Amino acid sequence: MVNINDYIIHPRQVADKSSKDSLCMAIKLALDVETDALRLNTQTFNTNRYKAVKKLDDYEKLKDRARLIKEKSIENLEQLILKLTLAVKARGGNVFLAETKDDAVNYIKNICISRKAKLVVKSKSITTEEIGLNSVLEKVGIEVAETDLAEFILQVSKEQPSHNVAPAIHRSRESISELFKKNFTTDKKLDTGEELTEFARDILRQKFLLADIGISGANLIAADEGAILLVESEGNIRLTTQLPAIHIAVAGIEKIIERKKDFGIFIELLAASGTGQPLTSYTNIIEPPTSFPIFNLNRRKDNQREFHLVLINNGRLNMRMDKDLKEALYCIRCSACMNSCANFQTVGGHAFGGECYVGGIGGAWTIGTTGDLEKARFAELCSSCCRCVPNCPVKIDIPRLNTAIKHRLLQAGKSFSLQKKFFGNFSKLVGYASIFPGISNWISSLDVSKNLMEKIVGVDKRRRLPKFIGQTLLKQYQSYRKNNPLKISSTGSTNGVVLFADVYTNYNNPMVGMATIKVFDKLGIPAILSKALSEGRAAQSQGLIEKAEKEAKIVAAYLENIIDNGKSIIVVEPSVLALFRYDYEKLINNDKLFEKLSMHSFDPIEFLNKMMHDEQLNLTGKIKLENIPENIFYHAHCQMKTIGAGSAAADFFRRIGIEVEESNVECCGMAGSFGYKKKYYEISKSIGNELIKQIKYSDSFKSSKIVIASGTSCREQITGEIDNPVYHPIEFLEILLK
Ligand code: SF4
Numbered sequence: 001m002v003n004i005n006d007y008i009i010h011p012r013q014v015a016d017k018s019s020k021d022s023l024c025m026a027i028k029l030a031l032d033v034e035t036d037a038l039r040l041n042t043q044t045f046n047t048n049r050y051k052a053v054k055k056l057d058d059y060e061k062l063k064d065r066a067r068l069i070k071e072k073s074i075e076n077l078e079q080l081i082l083k084l085t086l087a088v089k090a091r092g093g094n095v096f097l098a099e100t101k102d103d104a105v106n107y108i109k110n111i112c113i114s115r116k117a118k119l120v121v122k123s124k125s126i127t128t129e130e131i132g133l134n135s136v137l138e139k140v141g142i143e144v145a146e147t148d149l150a151e152f153i154l155q156v157s158k159e160q161p162s163h164n165v166a167p168a169i170h171r172s173r174e175s176i177s178e179l180f181k182k183n184f185t186t187d188k189k190l191d192t193g194e195e196l197t198e199f200a201r202d203i204l205r206q207k208f209l210l211a212d213i214g215i216s217g218a219n220l221i222a223a224d225e226g227a228i229l230l231v232e233s234e235g236n237i238r239l240t241t242q243l244p245a246i247h248i249a250v251a252g253i254e255k256i257i258e259r260k261k262d263f264g265i266f267i268e269l270l271a272a273s274g275t276g277q278p279l280t281s282y283t284n285i286i287e288p289p290t291s292f293p294i295f296n297l298n299r300r301k302d303n304q305r306e307f308h309l310v311l312i313n314n315g316r317l318n319m320r321m322d323k324d325l326k327e328a329l330y331c332i333r334c335s336a337c338m339n340s341c342a343n344f345q346t347v348g349g350h351a352f353g354g355e356c357y358v359g360g361i362g363g364a365w366t367i368g369t370t371g372d373l374e375k376a377r378f379a380e381l382c383s384s385c386c387r388c389v390p391n392c393p394v395k396i397d398i399p400r401l402n403t404a405i406k407h408r409l410l411q412a413g414k415s416f417s418l419q420k421k422f423f424g425n426f427s428k429l430v431g432y433a434s435i436f437p438g439i440s441n442w443i444s445s446l447d448v449s450k451n452l453m454e455k456i457v458g459v460d461k462r463r464r465l466p467k468f469i470g471q472t473l474l475k476q477y478q479s480y481r482k483n484n485p486l487k488i489s490s491t492g493s494t495n496g497v498v499l500f501a502d503v504y505t506n507y508n509n510p511m512v513g514m515a516t517i518k519v520f521d522k523l524g525i526p527a528i529l530s531k532a533l534s535e536g537r538a539a540q541s542q543g544l545i546e547k548a549e550k551e552a553k554i555v556a557a558y559l560e561n562i563i564d565n566g567k568s569i570i571v572v573e574p575s576v577l578a579l580f581r582y583d584y585e586k587l588i589n590n591d592k593l594f595e596k597l598s599m600h601s602f603d604p605i606e607f608l609n610k611m612m613h614d615e616q617l618n619l620t621g622k623i624k625l626e627n628i629p630e631n632i633f634y635h636a637h638c639q640m641k642t643i644g645a646g647s648a649a650a651d652f653f654r655r656i657g658i659e660v661e662e663s664n665v666e667c668c669g670m671a672g673s674f675g676y677k678k679k680y681y682e683i684s685k686s687i688g689n690e691l692i693k694q695i696k697y698s699d700s701f702k703s704s705k706i707v708i709a710s711g712t713s714c715r716e717q718i719t720g721e722i723d724n725p726v727y728h729p730i731e732f733l734e735i736l737l738k
């Protein structure tokens, strides 16, 4: 038997993550307790999302339209608020514009008190979390029943939500079963999902029937007709907004768009991006106060419906004035950025999140609504892998937002600046270390140096530091060219290429650079090497934005000359290619030059694949047939996928008859310097283990033992965990060529 009196409302416990230590504690706790359920649940959403968006023919156009609508709405907020107010009032509803969260909760509390409410049913709403509504109502003796199943679970467990769409995503079925058995008197088994749902539903149905007031959020509100869009999976929103006579809808002002007829675009995008459905199970468009009959008559004798729309500013208009935080106002809270984020999949919103806003987009919202920069420290968990970027239905540059937050933390002296200086000035450091590589490598391999590095700059001593190589790519190229002078091409119509000598390839990884030069020589494509320049990657990833911008402008001007001379730019390091094709848009702030750079920069295999596709390159007779394996395993770097070059290497090797098995993890967990940092070592390893498991269990690895991976950091993560070498795709091609 369910004993309804055992259903006690508890205040939620929110972990503080504003200091470095408390963030580390939250990460550790999440890794210990939550990772398995989180991974399974977020990855399922993510896989379903990929399938769902594939079915949308006009997905990219839909995203553009949604973005434009949101941009226009945010621009015209004041007019839209006026229009909306008139529309709602004309129907007999009330509108309250709350300047602060206190204004909002006081207004709602006063309505509840004046209507003598004892019980409020509530549907899921992050905005009510933001204003701390439940605890205020509870303090004046009003019971608040969360009616979304996940929110109900969290209310019982006293936890904060860990995800926008599925707030209890970190919990497994078994843990929920245990929680209910501990907190309720019942003789039910509560083993299956159905049993658990039925149990919660029995409790909640009675709450609905007894409730005086229903409080909902809003996915969007149309100013022209005062209509509210609410999408849901359980039907509880429908009951919340329609069973009690009084309905209060709470929404941030950023939820307002101009026209009801534009809801369709967002309905499609929300369903596909959030849960991977063509349409969410319940899609409600309501224009309250509605004229539906009132069921809870025992609570309202006058047979009148009452509606209040509480619109909340609480920092949003200031966010609009802030060139970085403004982006967050376009968010439609679909959660795609969380589900596609390897870091979020591993630690969830309890570590990668603030008091109520979580994930990559949560930092900007936390600052915007609390004004407290330190509360957004969790934004440092964003490794700038960019996997969320193509998956955001309103095209928010989430890593860029987080870089801006890291920059602000640094400027405010609230970030570990020595570590940032170390990684952000990597080019200078490796330059000095490479003068005496033997000594540098010897020193960096000593336990005492590793301990010092860990203590002083936070580099985890369990990581192998990249080797310093005396013969930089520049030196190797010069001596190679003495014996192998450049020949003019007979292959295709290319004017030749320039291999960009990025910092890492020049100092730490010249082998891949030389493999590229040699492959292009063998294929008769003239390839020369650029100057070695610091391209801004390291600085940007540490939030050193001015430094990144300065470096980017120098590199862009240098490469423009090369492109104007008819050459293409080849880049072996995926994160540098992603800079040229994506980040430079904002770093160099010159649209024409950015377009030129992004159109003429290629990964080496991507370039060759394109030539083969355009029938400008034919490999017949150029490959040692005895070297061709039946199959290989390939892991594409996260940023390669984001810039649309993720499958080029797989395509290329398939063209020459090799079966390619591809990894489906979003990121290897290293993400440049992220995996080297002590505080993120465990997350990085945990993510990496997913990839390694996939490799070890793959048919291709079992048969050929050949693994290729495009990113240096990806290869670092895999090397040592398997017995075989891991090749950059161009190194592997070099082995295949005669
Ligand atoms: S850039 Fe990567 S780490 Fe950052 S929020 Fe997006 S997916 Fe997560």
Ligand code: SF4
Residues within 6 Å of the ligand: 273, 330, 331, 332, 333, 334, 335, 336, 337, 338, 361, 391, 392, 393, 394, 395, 396, 398
């Ligand atoms: S930032 Fe984009 S992907 Fe993330 S929740 Fe908002 S709309 Fe969805």
